[in-house]
Amino acid sequence: MDHRRWEYRDTMALLHRAALQLPAAEIRPVMDLARSKGGYVVDDIINTNAFGVLLGGQDHSALYLDVSRLNHACKPNMFSRFSSATLAMEVVAYRDIAAGEELTFSYTPLNLPSEPRQSLLREWGFNCTCALCASARETAASDRRRARLQVLLEELDQPRVRTRAGVGARVDEILALCDREGLAAQVGDVYAIVADVYAAMGDLPLARRYGERAVAELTHYAGHDHERTRNAVAFLAKLGAEAGAQVDRGGKGKVS
Template identity: 40%
Template sequence: MLHLPALFSLPWHLSLFALTLTGVQASIGTVDVNDILGTNNQPILSYTDSGKSPWALKPHCIKGLQPKKQKEGKVFCVQTYRRHTGQDISLITTPETAYQTVNALDEDPVSVFLDYEAAEEYREESLPWKIVSIEGKDMGVKATRKIGQYETFMFDQASIVVALDLDNEAVIKRADYGELLETATSQLGNPDTIRKLCKGSPDGSPPVRSSHLEDIMENNAFGSSIGDIEVKGLFPSIARINHDCVPNAFIMFSPSGLSVGLKAYRDIAAGEEITVSYLPLGMTHSARQAALKGWGFECSCSLCADSASSIAAHDAKRERIKALESEIQATFQEGFVQGAIRLGQELLELTREEGLTPMLADEYVMLAKLHLAAQDEGPAEEYGELAIEVLKDLGFLGDVDEGGKEWDLESLLRAFGGQRLI
């Protein structure tokens, strides 16, 4: 995004990273809120050794390859836990990383994402979603009732969690990684929920990975973290959700990284398919199609299946959005604050036209800062309020009534790495 000096340094960026605010993360294809807040809402979860192992079976361990300049490789183990609140979980990590999760293994995802009253109401009703066959897509998820905009309506727990560095062939032999995945899956109470997931293959070609399960993890897992350790987690129900370049929902992660919730971008009608974006929002048609080849399909969503002229028009707007980021930076650095504001307003309008709602928070804050630089406090306050409204709607600022922080322009600017000029 923008890299303006001093007060105007904007530490967020457009990417498909997990968002973290008030203890919840979300993958919405926009800002990295870890950078925004400068805080770590994923605490190291400790395990007090009572002399009894939390694992259902003896850990199955394999020593990784010896890195250069190190005496020996890391030891990675399969550690399986029988949850009291849901499906079993197998972790493929170092023993130290696995023990950091123990206090969160039985967390109830409904209670993580909903307040007490909403959680009780959710448990009493039938699930608002179901996994069904989708023509041309194998399986998918559809709404069983109307789902309101910004409603958190689906929850899942990780069944398999894998340390991200196991993707590196310099860390472990592929055959050993395949053995760990097979052990982790077979030790689950219902391993077929994993084995039946789509494995995908680039361009429809035969899979290039060493095992069927490795393909499944590559095509269905989501990036997360345990403390400061990067991992990927396989959430079997969420994994059934298909991609759309104009999704109607997005995924949020719990502080532990072991549970997820799904929140609606907009109203979803009963019977409508529930979708998320596998990609960062705002990409052009050709960039999206190239990126999606890794999942072995060509997207046919409404945005991709539109007429050639409409696709070209969308691409032109998205390319202009990208170009405006550097133009605003250059204009501001040359001392033309009003010119930068005009470009910022153009950026805002294009973002709205493209329906890229999650990206609006970035732009509202940018315009608030630019107006403060112009010593025009009224519009700055208005843009700050708009940014707060978007972030609250997306569930990232908490609820004041539930003990959340009360936000204003001052606190918003501090969170985004800035302060008032006047």
């Protein structure tokens, strides 16, 4: 996705070549995908339908025919999960889905309030009328909950909050808000933040507990080989090494 090394015409030529190299049976379905941005047709299809994925620490665009057909909802019933090892994109249910219920996932980051969310969605050429956006009252209540969520996350950085009681109370409220807002896919990132907070406080048992929860949640929602999951695993390994060094020095740190 970093085009700075390329002239625009060179990037378009590469996209054109890539399209021509598709299997014959896939060319027409790709060319029939929605377009919303304008410009060269293959570039427009990619910009409208592709996913941003991370490979080797670099941002890439990845196009998946079946997944790109799913519509958006701000509180979706599905989430996407990319594997850098297989290059596959899975779409997984958040919950049981009734027969005949439309499958949806979010085109935008899940924690955005309504205005920036709608602004991003207009780039795809539509105004969202999902169940969350259709009710002005529910939209306003959701925005208040999401604003409160950001306040609580920011408070975790404040020294006055960094006690077991202070952090614990905010974590409980954060998790309740995530549940209310359908932000299950972001709970792993919350656990990772909390684990880092407890580690900075020197509370290794709670840092490990939340680090393990982060790994479990991120493995499920992001995938075992996602960078966020690998970072959480590396955090646990570093924590174990620090605990071992503390024991070697005769410290009293105990990791449960």
